[in-house]
Amino acid sequence: MNALIHDLAAFVPDDRLIRDPLRLLAYGTDASFYRLVPKVVVKAESEDEVRSVLGVCHRHHAPVTFRAAGTSLSGQSITDSVLLLLGDHWNGVRVLDQGLRIALQPGVIGADANRRLAAFARKIGPDPASIDSAKIGGMAANNSSGMCCGTADNSYQTLVTMRLILADGTLVDTGDAASVERFRESHADLLAELAELGRATRADGALAERIRAKFAIKNTTGYGLNSLVDFEDPLDILQHLMIGSEGTLGFIAEITYRTVPDYADKASTLMLFPDLAEACRAVAILKSQPVAAVELMDRPALRAVEDKPGMPEGLADQPDQAAALLVETRAENAATLAANIEAITQALAGFGFARPHAFTTDMTESAKLWKIRKGLFPAVGAVRKVGTTVIIEDVAFKIPDLAAATLDLQALLTRHGYDEAIIFGHALDGNLHFVFTQDFGQEAEVKRYAALMDDVADLVVNKYDGSLKAEHGTGRNMAPFVALEWGAQAHALMWRIKRLLDPQGLLNPGVIMDDNPHAHLENLKPLPSADPLVDTCIECGFCERMCPSHGLTLSPRQRITGWREISRANAAGEDSRALSKLYDYMGLDTCAACGLCATACPVGIETGSLIKALRGRKAGGLEKGIGRLAGKYFGATLTATRLGLTAASLVRRHWPRPARSPRPSKPATVGDAVVYIPSCASRSMGTAASDGETQPLTSVVATILDRAGFAMVLPDGLDDLCCGLPFESRGLAATAQSKGDQMLAALIKASDGGRLPVVMDTSACSNRLKAIRQAGLEVLDLVEFLATRALARLTIRRQTGPVLLHVPCSIKKQGLEETMIALARACADQVLVPESVTCCGFGGDRGFAVPELNSHALRRLTVPDSCREGFSANRTCEIGLTEHGGVPYRSIAYLVERLSRMT
Structure with a gap:
């Protein structure tokens, strides 16, 4: 391995050649x-680097695995050899033919591709x-x-x-x-x-028919043999x-898709049925109706979310045999949508629904x-026992078999003691997911899981001739069962394809093709207790x-894995000092603790809370x-900060000059008054x-308040006040609470x-104030106040150029992103919010440290040329x-303030 790394170092810079134990693990x-x-x-940052890495691995006979986001559920993107990770420069997007096609590099996030296509x-x-x-x-690579x-x-189907x-x-x-011409010459034998x-x-009628039947339903088990019957050109x-080869046959450097319509007119409804059989009978009818999605949920699935905020009334009252279908229809205009709804309603007339339902076009x-549907997987993951993992399996059946197969699957899970398991899925395709929790730390539990999977394979394959993997990919999870599902002839054909395209067997070995019957029971991931703040993480x-x-150091998932x-x-009782030393910088120092991770986490984990707690434990x-002294003499701390900024701004022109607190005033008795609390x-x-602008923010806010007819009230002892956020971010919880x-x-x-509302001018601080406020105290972020209270009292002269906006993490966490954008739109016709930036990474004082x-x-x-600020x-x-x-x-x-000045 040292020789291999030496050869890789010849063309891969050191900062992109990762060898430290913490990041290798994470x-x-x-x-x-x-x-x-x-x-x-x-x-890897380029096609040439990928090719060079493959050359080195070939010379050293070292397996290599390709990895993009690592959201794979079946073990497709892990290895104990060389992991080739997509770097920053794989984000190319080319929208073609007015959106009818789109060319995408492999590092593009799926939702970002759709954002580029939204205009079309x-x-x-x-x-x-x-x-x-x-x-x-x-x-x-997974044919997701x-x-x-x-x-x-x-x-x-949409590959071009x-x-x-x-x-x-x-x-x-x-x-x-x-x-293509060069390739046909250089690889004539392979193509032949x-x-x-x-x-x-x-030519083999039985085999060809078998392949067509297997791909008539969702199927990602094994290789896409349908390519052999669907196409003649090699x-x-x-x-x-x-497609679906999971990096075992080659590397996809770019793909051009044929796109599909994205209709704006949509309607959804939740249909409750007395039992699964009735729900599945409805699915068979809906298959021929103008529906875009039909999601099946069994009673345990509904029970997992019935007490969550915003759930429809009556869910908790449903009987144990009940089931639900979440149905959505889409159309190119409102008239067609109405026709769709009418057709669906008529098709299901006479069904024994458990309660009346109606389609809604209201987006909220x-x-x-x-x-409900999106909360199912995390609902199970969030309540599992510490040390267990949450598993989501993925199978498919023919629609006529769906009801019986679902009941059989329920019975099978119960028989093996997985009483917490839930079943849901994409019913139109007969695609079921079942979710359960599993302890891999005990041999008996591993054996229970093994017995379950054997029975699942028998049920899906031998009884119903379905798919053991419908959309999650074969991975390591189902590799031992590919032969069972496909039969010896088709399995042998897959091995021929693998050996033809990867003769050394170096591309992602153990994935899809593996004759080890116990591969799915090996290399199981431990999930030991780390901290209650993050123990529910499902990685x-x-x-x-x-x-x-x-990409710089660690992500939230990787911080949790490392900890x-x-x-x-x-x-x-093992020596963890080496990992801990690495974690000090990669885990603690470089975490912005912005909390944005929680907004995308299925179980709401804010990894920054763990990091702040660990900083506090580490603090001597x-x-x-020093933190206590800074809190006690906070006015002197601010004075010292201003002195430091005076010197720093002379050297670093983008750094702020010192500012001063606004002048205090007496409490107002008029109704139109607000308490203004400028942050430290x-x-x-x-x-x-x-900057050409010289007025500090406090003066600008005072001007707006006066112009909008609000009396400004400042709290007593302003110089000594702080919400506690700077101390909280350092893990100094006691001082943070005292200041708060x-x-x-x-x-x-x-x-x-x-009686009076409180306006805070810094979103990170308003976010903290809202979290710790007492009952009866109304706290408004300045953005919120301007948009909802002040704007109506001001005359805005809209500017002609666009407004360039950065929405801070704390605005997003307060649910004020659209409010801030609306405020900007009140000032200009065009608002630009760069999609390439989420959190700016300054993280309070992290940007200095x-x-x-x-x-x-x-x-x-x-920054576009049209924007000067x-x-x-x-x-x-x-x-x-x-x-x-x-x-x-x-x-x-x-x-x-500028656009509301009187001229």
Whole structure:
């Protein structure tokens, strides 16, 4: 391995050649319940690098596994050899033919592709539940589908062309005539054999019919043998074999899809039935109706979410045999949608529904209905016992078999003691998911799982001739069962394909093709207790796209994985010092603790809470003492900060100049008064030295309040007040609470016991104030106040140019993102919110302490030439945005004040 790493280092920079034990463990973790630790992780940034890595692995006979987002559920993206991870430069998107086609590199997140297509009312066909996190490379390599995609719009069916790299390093672009011609010459023997495999398969009537029948329903078990019967050109066969091959046949460097319509007119309804049989009978009828999605949920599934906020009334009253269908119909216009609803209603007339239902076109109500379906998987994961994992299996049956198969599956789960299991799925395709919890720490439990899977395989294959994997991919999970499902002849054909395209067997071995009958029971991932704050984490990776440090050091998932291993080692009496030392920087120092991870987490985990707790545990007596002194003499601390900024702003022009607190006033007795509490950042940090604007935010807010007819009330002792956030972020919980209590007391007094609303001008601080506020105290973020209270009293002269906006994490966490965008739209016709940036990574003081975090988070920030300034709602965020955006960023209050001036 040392020689291999030496050869890789010849062309891969050190920062993209990962060898430290913490990141090897963390980067090697995917969403499955398997664990392998790679020997080395290579972040590849180009096709040439991928080809070079394959060449090195070929020379050293080292297996290599490709990885995109790592949301795979069946162990497809892990290895104990070389892990080739997509770097930053695989995000190319080309919208073609007015949105009818789209060319995508493998690092593009599925939802981002759809955002690019939204202007054309189109979308990509695959629509997995993980589309907000999963990347195109993985979606294509697994032939992912989803709720609406079915078998008609998946990657296999919507593939147009592909750039692919074979195991021998050859690159071919099937959409480029010159590339194709060269490939036909250089790989004539390979193409001839593929053509012969196709001819022989099509000539074997029984085998060809078997293949067609297997792919008439969702099926991702084994290779896509349908390519051998659907196509004659060996190049078409080759590129369609790549779909669903899970990185075992080659690397997909780009894929061009035919897109599908994305209709804006939609309607949803939740149909409750007295039993599963009646629900499945309705599915058979709905199959021929104009429906986009039909989601089946059994009674345990409904029970798992019936007590959640926003659930429809009556769910808890349903009998034990009840089942539900969540049905959605879509159309190109309202008239067609109404016709669809009428057709569906008439088709199901006479059914014995458990309660009346009606379609709704209200987006809020529809979202509540879909929240039921989306909450099922995390509902089980959130209540599992510590140390267990949550498993989601994925099978498919023919529609006529759906009711009987579902009841059989329920009985099977009960027989094996999985009483918490729930069943739901994409009923139109006969695709069922069943979710249960499993302890892999005990041999007896592993044997119970093994017995369950044997019985599931027998039920699905021998009784119903269904698919053991419908859309989650074969992976390691079902590799031992491929022969059972397909039979010896088809299985042998798959082995021929594997050996033809990967003769050394180096591409992702153990995935899809594995004759080890116990492979699905080996390398099981431990999930030891780490901390109650994160023990419910299922390591799905949905959080990663939100995290500013992802790719620099660790993501939230990876921080949890790392801390779990440190905790396990400590509990076992093992030496964890090496991991802990690495974790200090990668886990603690470079976490922005912004909390955005919680907004994407299925079980609502905020990894930053763990990090802040760990910082507090790590803090020594001296640090805690300094924190207490800073809190006690906070006014002096701010004075020192201003002095430091005076010096720093002379050297770093984008850093803020010092500011001063607004002048105090007496409590107002008039009705139109607000308590204004400027944050410590606003009271100490003015505009940047390079900024043409000189007024501090406190003066701007005072001007707006006066202009809008609000009397401004400032709390007593303002210089000593702080909400406690700077201390909380360092893990100094006691000081944070003390400062928070002090501020709340001052605000209660200033607001006349809560009679007056309180306005905070920094979103991170308003978010904390709302979390700790006392009953009766109304706290408004400045953005919220401007949009809902002040704007109606101001005359806005809308500007002609666009408004460039950065929405801070704390605005998103308060649910004010759309409010902030609406405020900007009141100021200009066009509002630009760069999609490439989630959190700016400044993280309070992180931008000062670890500036590389801020740089990494904003590495894709591009400011259009039409914008000469940007706006946000957090002073520290604006410091980093100014530096990396190349234009001054200020609070959006500056924009409102400027455009509301009388002329």
